Amino acid sequence: MSDDPYTTLGVKREATQDEIRSAYRALAKKLHPDLNPGNKKAEETFKEVAAAYDLLGDPEKRGRFDRGEIDASGAERPRERYYRDFHAEGAQDHPYSTSGGFADFMESDDVLSEILGRGGGRARFRIRGQDVHYRLPVEFLEAVNGATRRITMPDGATLDVVIPPGTRDHQILRLREKGGAGIGGAPPGDALVEIEVSPHKLFMRKDDDIHIELPISLPEAVLGAKLDVPTPTGSVRMTVPKGANTGRVLRLKGKGVARRDGSRGDEYVTLKVVLPDRLDSEIEEFARRWQAGQQHDPRRGLEA
Amino acid sequence: MISVQEFLLRTRVEHRSLEAWIHAGWLIPPQTEPELAFSDVDLARAQLIRDLHDDLGVNDEGISVILHLIDQVHGLRRSMETLLNEVRGSRQG
Numbered sequence: 037m038s039d040d041p042y043t044t045l046g047v048k049r050e051a052t053q054d055e056i057r058s059a060y061r062a063l064a065k066k067l068h069p070d071l072n073p074g075n076k077k078a079e080e081t082f083k084e085v086a087a088a089y090d091l092l093g094d095p096e097k098r099g100r101f102d103r104g105e106i107d108a109s110g111a112e113r114p115r116e117r118y119y120r121d122f123h124a125e126g127a128q129d130h131p132y133s134t135s136g137g138f139a140d141f142m143e144s145d146d147v148l149s150e151i152l153g154r155g156g157g158r159a160r161f162r163i164r165g166q167d168v169h170y171r172l173p174v175e176f177l178e179a180v181n182g183a184t185r186r187i188t189m190p191d192g193a194t195l196d197v198v199i200p201p202g203t204r205d206h207q208i209l210r211l212r213e214k215g216g217a218g219i220g221g222a223p224p225g226d227a228l229v230e231i232e233v234s235p236h237k238l239f240m241r242k243d244d245d246i247h248i249e250l251p252i253s254l255p256e257a258v259l260g261a262k263l264d265v266p267t268p269t270g271s272v273r274m275t276v277p278k279g280a281n282t283g284r285v286l287r288l289k290g291k292g293v294a295r296r297d298g299s300r301g302d303e304y305v306t307l308k309v310v311l312p313d314r315l316d317s318e319i320e321e322f323a324r325r326w327q328a329g330q331q332h333d334p335r336r337g338l339e340a
Numbered sequence: 341m342i343s344v345q346e347f348l349l350r351t352r353v354e355h356r357s358l359e360a361w362i363h364a365g366w367l368i369p370p371q372t373e374p375e376l377a378f379s380d381v382d383l384a385r386a387q388l389i390r391d392l393h394d395d396l397g398v399n400d401e402g403i404s405v406i407l408h409l410i411d412q413v414h415g416l417r418r419s420m421e422t423l424l425n426e427v428r429g430s431r432q433g
Contacts, residue, residue: 068391070410073413073414073417118384119384120414122381123414123418130379133411133414134415135419136412137412137419138415166368
């Protein structure tokens with residue numbers, strides 16, 4: 037390299053740090069090897085310029101150089117391979133390779149596409165797009181019954197996601213070719229949508245079945261009743277048999293979660309007898325007088 | 341493959357910048373699971389981005405444009421090379 041880094045950068049010895057920096061930038065813009073992929077000489081010149089800037093760009097080093105404490109030798113920046121080296125002849129293809137600069141020639145010219153397409157030539161430029169991951173929160177009933185949700189992708193495009201009936205929490209839906217764009221005519225990647233099902237205030241899901249706890253009154257428990265019970269597809273009328281107790285489980289067949297084959301799981305209704313918030317004297321009087329009730333021991337066999 | 345740690349060390353790039361560059365699509369790590377890893381190409385490309393940003397004073401929009409054009413130039417050079425080899429081959433044959 038030139039002995040004098042000031043000459044290399046083309047600045048005066050009394051130049052300010054700002055002047056040195058802009059002189060370096062101006063040269064680097066012209067000489068950076070990656071901006072001159074076909075020019076071998078640029079790399080040599082750039083090295084000299086970079087070394088000179090290494091010395092003069094740092095006020096402390098520059099001062100020591102000016103006082104003659106260090107010289108310009110050995111100041112070269114070690115540099116690993118430049119980006120352009122990965123595009124040299126015979127280099128392997130990588131995700132950044134693109135045929136965008138000449139794809140239109142290949143389309144309109146059979147001879148050219150034959151040549152460029154030969155020997156894996158075209159295959160080198162074809163890379164399938166990346167898979168893109170999304171998360172989509174859905175309501176409990178949307179997952180159970182199925183729904184369509186529109187999501188907006190980072191590039192502003194929208195995507196309709198069909199949530200099939202019976203979709204589970206954390207289930208991943210693969211939308212073919214809705215991911216990142218492919219390179220060189222290769223197909224796009226897939227969009228992988230992870231479904232997050234929010235819990236429901238009434239329903240609990242266990243596999244394909246729905247579980248629900250149903251409060252009933254004392255007269256309903258004693259005498260039996262016909263009650264409206266919520267299910268994922270609306271309420272249905274259910275018969276509570278006479279003498280139904282807390283913990284009794286009734287099954288509503290086919291009122292559970294939709295399955296892929298069109299059938300549905302069941303809904304299990306667990307009864308819970310609930311006394312009114314306030315008891316009146318009538319029921320207190322009855323409980324005191326009720327002989328069989330006084331003798332009934334619900335904790336029999338519970339002794340430890 | 342190059343780990344994130346090694347990558348940051350060798351490129352002298354901050355972790356936040358690296359994340360931003362990946363987000364901008366300037367870098368496409370070949371491996372994301374179980375953890376991020378990079379290839380030599382990514383390393384050289386990151387050093388180019390760093391040079392553009394730190395030394396040449398190019399702003400983010402400029403870097404996107406430059407990378408896109410550079411990649412196209414390389415694609416063109418490769419196809420030019422293939423074509424030239426084809427022409428040379430047919431002349432000799």
